[in-house]
Structure formats: structure tokens, C-alpha cells
Amino acid sequence: MVLSDLNILFVASEIEGLAKTGGLADVAKSLPKALQSKGHSVRVVIPCYRSIAGAFDAPVVLEAAMMTEQDVYVDYQVRELETDGVKVWAIDCRPYYDRNELYAENNQAYYDNGERFAFLSAAALDLTEKLDFCPNIIHANDWHTGLVPFLLKNRHQNNPFFAQTRSVLSVHNAVFKGVFSYAELRIIPELTRERFANIEIDPHHVAFLKAGVAYADKINGVSPNYATELVTDLGSQGMGWDFAARANDLVGIVNGCDYGDWNPETDNLIPQKFKANKTSMARGKKACKRALQREVGLAQKDLPMFGMVCRLTEQKGLQYLLPILNHFLVNQVQLVIVGAGDPAIAQQLRTIASENESSFAFVEAYSNKLAHWVEAGADFFLMPSEFEPCGLNQMYSMVYGTLPLVRNVGGLKDTVIDYDLNPEFATGFVFEQPEPMALLVAMQRALLLYAQDPTEFKRVQMNAMTCRFDWEDSAQQYQDLYQSALASHKHGLPA
Numbered sequence: 075m076v077l078s079d080l081n082i083l084f085v086a087s088e089i090e091g092l093a094k095t096g097g098l099a100d101v102a103k104s105l106p107k108a109l110q111s112k113g114h115s116v117r118v119v120i121p122c123y124r125s126i127a128g129a130f131d132a133p134v135v136l137e138a139a140m141m142t143e144q145d146v147y148v149d150y151q152v153r154e155l156e157t158d159g160v161k162v163w164a165i166d167c168r169p170y171y172d173r174n175e176l177y178a179e180n181n182q183a184y185y186d187n188g189e190r191f192a193f194l195s196a197a198a199l200d201l202t203e204k205l206d207f208c209p210n211i212i213h214a215n216d217w218h219t220g221l222v223p224f225l226l227k228n229r230h231q232n233n234p235f236f237a238q239t240r241s242v243l244s245v246h247n248a249v250f251k252g253v254f255s256y257a258e259l260r261i262i263p264e265l266t267r268e269r270f271a272n273i274e275i276d277p278h279h280v281a282f283l284k285a286g287v288a289y290a291d292k293i294n295g296v297s298p299n300y301a302t303e304l305v306t307d308l309g310s311q312g313m314g315w316d317f318a319a320r321a322n323d324l325v326g327i328v329n330g331c332d333y334g335d336w337n338p339e340t341d342n343l344i345p346q347k348f349k350a351n352k353t354s355m356a357r358g359k360k361a362c363k364r365a366l367q368r369e370v371g372l373a374q375k376d377l378p379m380f381g382m383v384c385r386l387t388e389q390k391g392l393q394y395l396l397p398i399l400n401h402f403l404v405n406q407v408q409l410v411i412v413g414a415g416d417p418a419i420a421q422q423l424r425t426i427a428s429e430n431e432s433s434f435a436f437v438e439a440y441s442n443k444l445a446h447w448v449e450a451g452a453d454f455f456l457m458p459s460e461f462e463p464c465g466l467n468q469m470y471s472m473v474y475g476t477l478p479l480v481r482n483v484g485g486l487k488d489t490v491i492d493y494d495l496n497p498e499f500a501t502g503f504v505f506e507q508p509e510p511m512a513l514l515v516a517m518q519r520a521l522l523l524y525a526q527d528p529t530e531f532k533r534v535q536m537n538a539m540t541c542r543f544d545w546e547d548s549a550q551q552y553q554d555l556y557q558s559a560l561a562s563h564k565h566g567l568p569a
């Protein structure tokens with residue numbers, strides 16, 4: 075097998091540029107692009123959501139019907155789009171995907187998500203055969219596509235088209251398992267004919283993520299440290315046994331940073347571009363900070379600024395920040411949070427913002443422009459996550475000279491070097507304990523460096539700006555993982 079010549083079918087529920095709610099989308103755009111530039115033929119399969127601009131005008135490359143239940147066929151079309159030179163096959167099946175959002179509305183998951191994403195997995199296999207794109211590797215991502223490896227082994231095990239195909243599952247976030255009852259999954263007849271104890275969470279429910287973990291030929295967590303956490307009870311969020319059973323096939327591969335999108339020298343979204351030298355950075359960041367202050371209504375002063383951009387969930391560590399926020403804002407400091415999600419967290423942030431109008435801004439939104447502005451204009455970027463499989467914003471922050479302040483978990487541990495532990499190579503600040511006081515102490519440490527030693531602060535910013543997390547390196551590791559999947563026997567059903 076010539077390794078630069080693989081056919082790779084990358085199946086995901088979102089992709090940056092077309093449909094995005096979080097970091098999975100960034101990976102679904104950047105990794106296929108990096109793999110393609112290594113010479114592989116890559117196709118990305120996603121649902122054709124209503125929100126994808128121009129999707130319904132994109133050319134139809136396949137009209138198909140897939141049998142779901144006995145004698146029941148579901149019609150679908152495949153529309154061909156492109157992001158950054160990579161072909162995307164969007165499954166146009168309007169009853170499932172023509173909705174306002176991707177997964178949920180008003181914080182309420184769609185009632186038929188089990189069926190919608192079971193269909194995505196089954197149709198990905200159906201369409202690749204009908205389009206005669208014979209994949210060496212099918213790369214599934216998270217629970218949404220966890221049934222891909224399951225179906226490859228339980229539906230297509232004797233299909234000659236897939237005789238040489240192996241599957242890989244990337245785990246971006248094991249907290250979401252995709253749990254559905256057998257009764258909800260009638261469109262997957264394999265699951266109505268018999269029970270699969272190895273993917274069940276109880277006699278009536280299966281978890282799509284367990285299906286992916288049980289049946290993929292190879293599995294990876296999205297950072298080396300996350301891969302080690304996944305085999306523990308705590309880090310796997312209840313799936314430690316499943317991951318431990320596959321420990322020999324589990325590796326960690328850190329995500330990269332797409333420097334085409336995130337780079338202060340070329341970023342057309344930010345108010346002033348800047349380079350990785352002290353003068354350019356100081357001027358550029360100052361202009362970006364002023365613009366950000368104006369945009370979010372903060373006092374236009376030369377104050378140290380902390381930023382945060384995230385989904386509002388406990389994962390992101392807001393429960394550590396909220397109790398200390400008022401206390402921290404007593405300092406000569408500013409803080410801006412851009413986020414959307416949990417209404418209760420949003421309400422608390424709104425209240426604190428109304429009490430601290432000149433020093434704290436909360437923008438309840440999902441805004442790519444503001445994400446770039448915060449990365450460029452802030453001095454520090456907060457990621458006090460309870461858990462963080464990899465994290466991308468800490469890498470984005472670094473290249474903008476915005477020092478990440480992170481908890482020592484998951485991929486944050488693999489990517490940020492703490493100032494006090496290793497001043498020479500430091501790129502940010504790291505704290506250990508999952509508690510508000512530990513976060514506060516780290517924030518005070520960051521402030522101290524900023525206020526007491528501006529020259530040293532700039533040196534650390536330069537460290538961060540010149541640190542590289544290239545997708546090319548990660549793609550090389552995925553290529554190695556694909557190779558080991560291809561070398562593995564087409565094993566039968568796991569016990």
C-alpha cells in the first residue's frame with residue numbers, strides 16, 4: 075500500500091465554514107485539509123443542515139434510497155460542496171436535517187437525534203459505495219458517527235466493497251455519549267433483531283459512543299494526555315472500562331492550530347494585524363484592545379485584559395470563575411466573556427456584568443468575529459476547564475501573544491507551559507486544583523507578571539507567539555494510526 079495514496083472518508087456532524095457549534099468543526103475542516111495535502115484523497119460527509127449557505131443549490135451527485143426498516147426506504151440526495159479545497163458530501167435528507175439548528179433548540183435536544191445521527195452513519199456507508207469511493211479508512215468522530223464502525227462490522231462485514239476498509243474513531247468529547255433506546259432506533263434493524271450488551275448502558279439503551287469504541291479498528295483521544303485520562307473512571311466520564319478494553323488500540327493525537335485562519339499577521343477579521351516581534355505586537359495588540367473595549371462597552375484604558383470565548387457549560391470551568399469574579403474585578407483589570415449556552419450561567423454572568431460595567435463585559439453570542447477580536451485584543455485567555463480533551467483556543471491565543479491561563483487537564487496539560495514551573499520556555503499559566511481559589515491565585519500570578527515586569531511579560535508573549543502546533547504534524551500521526559489500522563486484521567465481532 076502506498077501510504078500517500080489512501081482514500082479517506084471523514085464523517086462528522088459539523089465542519090467549520092459550513093456548520094459549527096464547537097471545536098469538532100475546526101478539526102473536521104483542518105485535518106482533512108492537512109491529510110489531502112499529504113496526497114490522500116479525502117471526502118468529508120456531513121448532514122446538509124438548513125443553515126449551510128448555498129447548500130441546497132450545490133450540485134446533486136447522488137440520488138439514493140436506503141432501506142431502513144423492513145421494506146421502508148428513506149430517500150436522500152448527496153450534494154457536493156467544498157471547504158478549503160476539500161470535497162464535502164452533504165447528505166440532503168430534509169425530514170432529518172432541514173431544521174433551525176444542528177442538535178437542539180431552546181436548550182432542548184431534538185426528539186429524534188438518535189434517528190438523525192444513526193441515519194448519518196448508515197447513509198455515509200451507503201453513499202460511499204453508491205458513489206464508488208472505496209475508502210481505505212473511514213474516520214468517525216464522536217458519538218454522532220459512532221455507529222459507523224458498528225455498521226461496518228455488523229452490516230457490511232461480508233460486503234466485498236468494504237473488504238479492505240478499516241475504521242478509526244476520534245474521541246473529541248466523551249461526556250457526550252449519544253444514549254438512545256432500542257425502541258428509538260428502528261431505522262437500524264440490526265439493533266431490533268438482537269441486543270448488543272457491549273454497547274448498552276442498560277438493557278434498554280445503547281450509547282453510540284460505546285458502539286464506536288467497541289467496533290473501531292483504532293481509536294484516538296484528541297491529545298496524548300486525554301488518551302491517558304480516557305482509561306480512568308474520572309477522565310472517561312463513566313466509560314473507563316470500554317476504553318481500557320481497547321487500550322492497545324487507543325492513542326492520543328493532539329489537535330493542531332489552523333494558522334490559515336488564526337494568525338495575527340494575516341487575520342482579516344481583526345482591527346489591526348501584527349507580527350511576532352515586540353514592537354509590532356505591542357502596537358497591534360493595543361489597537362485591537364481599544365477596538366474590543368469600544369465594541370463591548372468597556373472603559374478605554376490601558377488595563378490588563380482577560381478574555382474567554384466558549385460554550386457556556388460546566389466543562390469550561392465557569393463554576394470556578396463565577397464565585398471569584400466580583401472579587402477579582404476589584405483589581406485594576408478588565409475581563410470579557412463571549413459565550414452562549416446554559417441559560418443559568420448566562421444569567422449569572424449578566425448580573426455580574428451589570429454590577430461591573432466598566433470592567434466586565436459579557437457578550438451572550440456565538441460570534442466568530444468577536445472570538446478573533448478577543449484572541450487579538452486580550453492579554454490573557456482563560457480556560458479553567460473542568461476537563462478539556464484538547465482545547466483549541468489556548469493554541470489560538472498563543473499565536474496572538476495572548477497568554478493562556480489553563481487548568482492542568484487533558485490537552486491543556488500537553489500544550490501550555492506554566493511560567494512559574496518553567497520560566498524560560500513558559501507560554502502561559504497553569505493551575506491544578508478544580509476550585510475557585512486555585513483559579514484566582516493563577517489569575518493573580520498572571521497579573522503580577524504583567525504589572526511588575528513588562529519586559530519579561532513580553533518575552534513570554536514571544537515564546538507563545540512562536541510556539542507551533544501544526545496540523546501537518548498531527549496529520550502525520552493520523553497517517554500512522556491509519557497505517558496501523560490497515561495492518562490490523564479485519565477482526566470479527568469483539569467478544
Ligand SMILES: Nc1ncnc2c1ncn2[C@@H]1O[C@H](COP(=O)(O)OP(=O)(O)O[C@H]2O[C@H](CO)[C@@H](O)[C@H](O)[C@H]2O)[C@@H](O)[C@H]1O
Pocket residue numbers: 095096097098100101246247296329383384385412413414439440441442445462463464465466467485
Ligand atoms: N461563543 C463563541 N463564539 C465564537 N466562537 C466560539 C464560541 N464558543 C466557542 N467557539 C469556538 O468553538 C471552538 C471551540 O473549540 P474547543 O476545542 O475549545 O472546544 P469544544 O469543547 O467545542 O470542542 C471539543 O472538541 C475539540 C476538538 O477536538 C477539543 O479541542 C475540545 O477539547 C473538545 O471539548 C473554537 O474555535 C472557538 O473559537
